[in-house]
Amino acid sequence: MDKQDKTDKKDKTVFETFIGLEIHIQLITQTKIFCGCRNSFGDPPNTNVCPVCMGYPGVLPVLNEEAVRKSYLMCLALNCTLSEKAVFDRKNYFYPDLPKNYQISQFEHPFGINGYVETTLPDGQAKRIRIHEAHLEEDAGKMIHEGAVSLCDFNRTGTPLLEIVTEPDFKSGEEVESFLQDFRRMIRYLGVSDGNMEEGSMRCDANISINYPGKGLGRKVEIKNLNSSRHVKLAIQHEEIRQAKMIRSGETIIQETRLWNEEKKRTESMRSKEDANDYRYFPEPDLPPFIPTASFIDEIRENLVELPHLRRKRFITEYNLPSETAEFLTDEKGRADFYESVCKEGTDPQTAASWVKGDVAKVLNREKMDITSSPLTAERLVSLLKILDEGKINGQTAKKVLDMIITENRDPVSIITEHSLEQLDNSDELSSIIDSVLAQSSAALEQIKSGDMKPVGFLIGQVMKLSGGKADPKKTKEMIMEKISAL
Amino acid sequence: MWKDVLNNSDKKKKYINYVNDWEQKIHSFLEFDPERTSAESLSGGGRFSGVPYAVKDNIAVKDYRLTCGSKILENFVSPYDADVIGKLHSSGAVPVAKCNMDEFGMGSSTDNSALAVTNNPWDTGRVSGGSSGGAAAAVAAGLVPFSLGSDTGGSVRQPASFCGVYGLKPTYGAVSRYGLVAYASSLDVIGVLSRDLNLLGDVFDMIKGQDEKDQTTVKLDPDLPSDLQIDDGKPVFGYLGGDLGLDKSVEAGYRNCIDMLIKQGYSVKEISIPALDYVIPAYYTIATAEASANLARFNGVRYGYRSKGAETPLDLMKKTRHEGFGDEVKLRILLGTYVLRSGFQDRYYIKAQKIRTKIINDLASLFKTIELLILPAFPTPAFRHGEAELTQYQQKVADKFTATANLAGIPALSFPAGVYGGLPVGLQLFAPHSREKLLLKGAAIIGREIPVPEVPGYRSIEDICGGQGR
């Protein structure tokens, strides 16, 4: 470690860091926010467009109710105070991928303000992050530069985007990274967004300032272009050091926007406050204010599912699971729902957990399948585990059957019947298999007779092999020992 | 008779000749295409089956150009129909022409059109008014029985008064704006111009109503006129007293109308609108603020005029707008951008909204004592082309009588009030929110005594298509 780095380390301990986030999530809706075009990712350029989202002369926006509902669901999950009268505003700036050259957003009266959300820090501590506001707006298109030409794809234009702004409550990049994972889990639970940072359905900008302890917020710098929660962490860590270095050497932090350079692992100046746009917000005259009625809110509240951190806590106490297992099971809502349906059918929670976490996860991973869309229904797993529990098949066979349920999309019973996988409870058949094994294993027999019991395992293995895995290992051992002593 | 014009080749020929004769003098249309008539419109039994009409060129008609009188949209062809066009289509009416206008509706003369100069049929040295100047001139000359215009601060009523026809500005939200190219969204309304008050009422009846594509449309009294029956109930009229700074002929027309009503035994009260002097600053602040955003979409990226030789995307947008917009449009975009600057909204935009609220309240309390308000449409009759008689600034100040109704969102109708010195004078009526029926009734009362004037050279469609040639 060189001298400079050591100074950085030292500097860092002197300052207090404040980080706030602006998180944009694309809402899952059938259609775009103001028109009937499909809201979908990855289609050929400019195929999901119409006069409205292309900003043709004379068109008007029509607010998508589904986007409003999902926004309010999110506001409730974030414990926000809801505006009595939410107002849309025009945010004016020129950019080729913004068809109207203004973005319909919310400024003074967003759907929700003053909320909070619980998160678990990397050290296991719970922390409450305050939410400044949550507002709905339209996404812009995409500009692609190819050599000397610039091309625009307007498919993304008008995708409903919910922006959630936190207070500067984070103290480190690590806190932000783990929060973003919690946050992503939450929005997926609620079904409002798929939270895919790589595809841009969840995007995050970070505001960061540092100051001497007890002096309050410093002058904030905004960092953009953060495409994963890890990069958010790295960029914040880099920025902390950069700002500390500046203050140390008597420089003033400039309030500006900086871009994270993923390759060079550093932030770079994009524009200063002086260059910032004056967005000239004013109320959108084409859309009436949205007034949420009590019955509307009640209806939304019915869709408010148990959030992941609460469900994890419950799994630990209710099913007596280790926290790591509970975390795995509650990571995706579909998985947690699946687990609970299996338990509800009377399966022992520990057994169910070890199967879902173990072999089920293994096969689904291999097949690149999601538990909710895979052929493995809770009923099928329950039925399989019941057959195993009754001793009709052994553990090895059960794993084989599980694999076939998933790859062949069939019921466990039909698989077991067709492949005659039930354990041999017919003693005669098993007895004759053992006899033939013993007949070919004279050396092993000698050894056993002389008191060395090691080859017993070998003999059991041979019987299993010959029976096609259907022999009950316990019963096989008993019979072998019986036959040897009778010899 | 209008129903047969497009159906009969002999009549159609006579009609087209009549239109072309007038058009050489007045240039009211940017496009005229009576051949584009669909068979279904002509054969269908709709209320207006086969009736031709003209449309201001800021209202979208599928496959027609939608220029807004601007170079920036000169070759733009609309891919869709405005809601009003769809509704009229289902009644069988046929759009045959697009009308000249002040660029993006910004002006009171139609001289701000980048594409053509429209003359007043009463005196071709004079303007037809604006911004729906083409729509008013065409109706006055008898080229179509009615036309659609748009009214943001008086753009239907002022040209109607300059040309001696009726012009209706409905209640804000009564008619869908879907397909109307926005100038100032909170003030814009599609209106109707016609020489025939009954027809005007019928057309309004046809185009009004809630539209799911325009969330600012409102539910109206379903009982709106299809036939104007003047019952015995006599509405109470109000009129503005004091010196209104009117031109002599307008003053004379105004006095004459009021005297006539008194003579007819109507109760007429002198009133005042306290906030009237603040209408113009408030109107221009709100209208230009909204316009600065509404016109931002014209940047050469997706459609319309595109500047050649730009180096970067931002450069392309700048050059396109610099070359594509006229001076008046640029002036209003700049003004609107100025009043919306952060830190200055309290002084301009928010103050304007407060004035607007005051005007709404002033009028609401006025309508507790009167039912209809008569006031001038414009302080002068049609003025000469250019700024010699009325500068652009004076033209703006003169909008105060019409813009009041837009700020208040109430319905207003301008009506012909006589011909003075060879030029028509128009006045207007205001009614409370959504009381279009009352408005039309008031105009009918006045129309019995002061009929619609005929411009020299005007011929009815029966006359044009009748047996005797020209």
Ligand SMILES: [Zn+2]
């Ligand atoms: Zn669309």
